[in-house]
Amino acid sequence: MNKYDVVIIGGGVVGTAIARELSRYHLAIALLEKETELAFGVSKSNSGIIHPGTQHTPGSLKGKLCVQGNALTKKLARELYIDFKEVGELIVAFNEEELMRLLQLKKDGQALGVPGLKMVDRSWLRKHEPNLSDKAFAALYAPTAGIISPYRWVYDFAENAKANGVEIHTETKVEKILPAQPRFEITTSKGEFSSRYIVNASGLHADDVSRMVGVADFKITPRKGQEFLLDKKREHITNHLLFPLPSKASKGILVTRTSDGNPMIGPTAEDVDDKEDLSTTEAGLDKVLEGAKKLVPSIDGNDIIAYFAGLRPVAGDDFLIRHEDRVSGFVNVAGIQSPGLTAAPAIALMVAEILKRRGLELKRKLIFHKHRKPERHLFAIPLDDAKRLIKKDANYGDIVCRCEMVSAKEVRDAIARGARTMDGIKFRTRAQAGRCHGSFCTTRLMKILSEETKTPLVGVTKRCKGSEIVKKDRTSGQ
Amino acid sequence: MVNRELVVVGGGPAGMAAAISARENGVKDILLLERDQYLGGLLNQCVHTGFGIDYFKEILTGPEYADRFIKKIKPLSGIEISLRSFVVRLAKDRTLTYLKPGGIHTVNAKALIMATGCREKTREMVHIPGTRPAGVFSAGLAQKLINIEGLLPGKEVVIIGSGDIGLIMARRFTLEGAKVKAIIEIQERSRGLLRNMVQCVEDFDIPVYFNHKVLKICGADRVEKVIVAKAGEDLKETPGTSFEIACDTVLLSVGLIPENELIEMAGVAIDKATNSPISKEVNVTSIPGIFVCGNSYKVYDYVDSVTVDSELAGKLAAEYIKKAR
Numbered sequence: 001m002n003k004y005d006v007v008i009i010g011g012g013v014v015g016t017a018i019a020r021e022l023s024r025y026h027l028a029i030a031l032l033e034k035e036t037e038l039a040f041g042v043s044k045s046n047s048g049i050i051h052p053g054t055q056h057t058p059g060s061l062k063g064k065l066c067v068q069g070n071a072l073t074k075k076l077a078r079e080l081y082i083d084f085k086e087v088g089e090l091i092v093a094f095n096e097e098e099l100m101r102l103l104q105l106k107k108d109g110q111a112l113g114v115p116g117l118k119m120v121d122r123s124w125l126r127k128h129e130p131n132l133s134d135k136a137f138a139a140l141y142a143p144t145a146g147i148i149s150p151y152r153w154v155y156d157f158a159e160n161a162k163a164n165g166v167e168i169h170t171e172t173k174v175e176k177i178l179p180a181q182p183r184f185e186i187t188t189s190k191g192e193f194s195s196r197y198i199v200n201a202s203g204l205h206a207d208d209v210s211r212m213v214g215v216a217d218f219k220i221t222p223r224k225g226q227e228f229l230l231d232k233k234r235e236h237i238t239n240h241l242l243f244p245l246p247s248k249a250s251k252g253i254l255v256t257r258t259s260d261g262n263p264m265i266g267p268t269a270e271d272v273d274d275k276e277d278l279s280t281t282e283a284g285l286d287k288v289l290e291g292a293k294k295l296v297p298s299i300d301g302n303d304i305i306a307y308f309a310g311l312r313p314v315a316g317d318d319f320l321i322r323h324e325d326r327v328s329g330f331v332n333v334a335g336i337q338s339p340g341l342t343a344a345p346a347i348a349l350m351v352a353e354i355l356k357r358r359g360l361e362l363k364r365k366l367i368f369h370k371h372r373k374p375e376r377h378l379f380a381i382p383l384d385d386a387k388r389l390i391k392k393d394a395n396y397g398d399i400v401c402r403c404e405m406v407s408a409k410e411v412r413d414a415i416a417r418g419a420r421t422m423d424g425i426k427f428r429t430r431a432q433a434g435r436c437h438g439s440f441c442t443t444r445l446m447k448i449l450s451e452e453t454k455t456p457l458v459g460v461t462k463r464c465k466g467s468e469i470v471k472k473d474r475t476s477g478q
Numbered sequence: 479m480v481n482r483e484l485v486v487v488g489g490g491p492a493g494m495a496a497a498i499s500a501r502e503n504g505v506k507d508i509l510l511l512e513r514d515q516y517l518g519g520l521l522n523q524c525v526h527t528g529f530g531i532d533y534f535k536e537i538l539t540g541p542e543y544a545d546r547f548i549k550k551i552k553p554l555s556g557i558e559i560s561l562r563s564f565v566v567r568l569a570k571d572r573t574l575t576y577l578k579p580g581g582i583h584t585v586n587a588k589a590l591i592m593a594t595g596c597r598e599k600t601r602e603m604v605h606i607p608g609t610r611p612a613g614v615f616s617a618g619l620a621q622k623l624i625n626i627e628g629l630l631p632g633k634e635v636v637i638i639g640s641g642d643i644g645l646i647m648a649r650r651f652t653l654e655g656a657k658v659k660a661i662i663e664i665q666e667r668s669r670g671l672l673r674n675m676v677q678c679v680e681d682f683d684i685p686v687y688f689n690h691k692v693l694k695i696c697g698a699d700r701v702e703k704v705i706v707a708k709a710g711e712d713l714k715e716t717p718g719t720s721f722e723i724a725c726d727t728v729l730l731s732v733g734l735i736p737e738n739e740l741i742e743m744a745g746v747a748i749d750k751a752t753n754s755p756i757s758k759e760v761n762v763t764s765i766p767g768i769f770v771c772g773n774s775y776k777v778y779d780y781v782d783s784v785t786v787d788s789e790l791a792g793k794l795a796a797e798y799i800k801k802a803r
Contacts, residue, residue, distance in 0.1 A: 279696075305603070436616075442623075474628040475628035
């Protein structure tokens, strides 16, 4: 059995950010993820917004970690070479009464230390956000809001953590934890792990994992969010991220865009019972369209090219991050819903501090690789740079995905970096994410994946075992 | 940058017919760009018969129909065929940039014929709710998997929509030993050709549910079932009429859209509802010297008519070049 100082359960943004932070130190660390790839749980359906820290009450963990995380994200994005765009957000008020609430939000934001908050009026809005509804009365402008690719963020954290010695185990589901002193004995679907400390960052299943060590005083309630993506042709429909005033359950129906340039509308906020319920509904679409049109009337349902649903892991009003004193060495990081993506780097620092206080020695490594070799995406670079790339490696000129301009080289790189499924390739490269939804490139991608991972074509899956793309190979009889 | 008299984008039936016709009408310097590794376009995966009845007065398969043009175009002097060539940019002045393994090239054309075909509408465009498991395919992708790759996508199939590719795939799946459990069409009649309804559906006793819609696709990792209900005149679900059909595969055949993102980039006026160029006469666009033919001009029912109209596009481009000289 392998022995570790820290085992992190959960390979979403929180688990991987913690892994990357702890990889600075002389520690034996393993990260366990039950899915076939990282980010396949809560993180994959994240909106990708790096929030400024507005909309939280002063004194909340969410507010504090969001403001810290926003600044840290910017720094880390530069270290890890991920595309982060600081586009700014507008929280829009439609009448006097809403304006009063907006002023309170501004006060709360300032108390939390959100930088640059500013009230803007109608004429400012008309000039800087011309497609915003002319019924908009005023808005709170938060310049530090930004956008990032949530799954690439996870992959970058993990890749850098791995380069610094962290073991990443996918398809490794924790089944049992024995809190034997001085080490935990962890039984998984892929064997036994022994560790002095456990960090439970298992998202929707944080309550189930916590219950394994006898801590059962919180429950994760999945709160569904349905999101709808618009065609990239509408990329410039807005300049900022647009928010209505928040309700108790959520930040409302937003008009945002992904870091790849697709406008996105949503999400809904529906409490559900089933931790696997990722279905979208007609009612969800109607609700989102109605909300989005209130902000930007020219949004058209015909521009929708994709949709998905995600589940926020809710455990009460605030994040739940604490050492469980009854089970020495066990740290719960639960209820990390919005603004969890933003807060993740700050959560990582907080968890490192908790572990240190509980006796984990944090001794810095002499050599810590803080940078990561960036991948290249043809869709993200100017044509002249693409020219140089293709000259260096002819495979960059071999286009596989026509809608998003993804080359065979990028697909092979993604697999070398850990993609094992068709969804994994999509998240990393955008191949299949365009307007044809893989109708044209699926067969080519399957062949590359099969070749690189030495899997037969019938074994190629969408996201896990059981989601094979085809049932039978007539050419080989498989 | 290289200058050419005529550049044709697309090496399917439309592009080949247009290039050959332009050559026959006196154009001597033609570059034909095809993104795939072979000519013929989507005809290559249409292994069924029924092509060429009008144009050749013969019954051919898709690959046979394409082959007639491939054999004709290849020996023609004055037409350069560039395969695996992917156009990424098009400007108003007919300058286009394309990638090829190993290089990026820029070419300016006196006249341009776009024959970029069409794509299928996706599940997302018709907003079908439910989960997103493996096993949901466009009918054309399923056709490619079976006919080109020799892979069988699934064994129990429900087809949403009754477009021609869907009908043809109903027969194809049945011949491959799969069970096609239903075709669900929201309209009151098929949107495919009568001959396909007869030869691909009725002859194989495949149940068709007209005035029905799929409410939901279900299944966590792989499709498990669809939920279907009667659709009223407003196309909404009629309450109390829903039922389930177990299946492992869902095909979408709900319509085709011309692929015109490149000419849109160049500033050609596009009809937002159909994605076709706004045009006074066939093959002509709002930018002089940029012609569009085949399924990227409008979605045709028969390849024979694509050939005839695309030959006209070649002639129009030749006349345009003559005038510009």
